[in-house]
Amino acid sequence: MFHAAIIDPKKTKKRISLLRAEKFIKDFDAGASIFFVGNIRKNNNNKNVTGITYDAFDRLVIKTFKRIYAEGIKKFKLKKAKVFVEHAKGYVSLGKPSIIIAVSCKHRSEAYQLSRYLIEQIKIRAPIWKKEYYKNQKSEWLKGTSIKTK
């Protein structure tokens, strides 16, 4: 089972939620649950960060998340796994979460592997962009990674 969403509070009036994640991945057959939460941190490249605005190509992000999930299931030969991925869109202030990845699997090793695989692939493949805001009132789009073309 898989859930993926881009959450833009301006449109949905809700934020990404650990409670929703916990509810979604709950499974009495699963012996391991992993929750990864990416937060806005105070310092990046020696600059005092106050928040980040995320832009996203929603449709392509969801398609990419689904593809990465399917690859992960295949790669780690998982018969049963529940995965929840939500990413924030719009402004997220310091200390708040920008992404939640929750995974439940039969055993801990596969839960750790799948969770790690998902975040590492999302970082380099999902069309999401960050504009950082700093204490000195300045802001900048982060450089990022080019998407590979065939």
Added chain:
Amino acid sequence: MKIKIRLFGNCKDIFRTQVLQINFDKNTKVKNIRNKLIEIIEEKYSGNKAYKDLIKKSAFCSERDEIVNDAYTLNKEKTISIIPPIGGG
């Protein structure tokens, strides 16, 4: 034919819009669209190197949500998205 170019991330700030509409010849290729955007930067920003590099490093995405290369031809499609280097999470 008129092509809509959807913009994301830094490109929205550079071109100060979410969608550009530009006329191209029929069967234009992604390469032509990339070159046109670089041309606009040449005119608007006196060839700002960082902006031009951003366009050069960007990918493009078809209406069918597939990443396409410079040789891709837009036949019937009227919209294409430019995907600057990404960095979510």
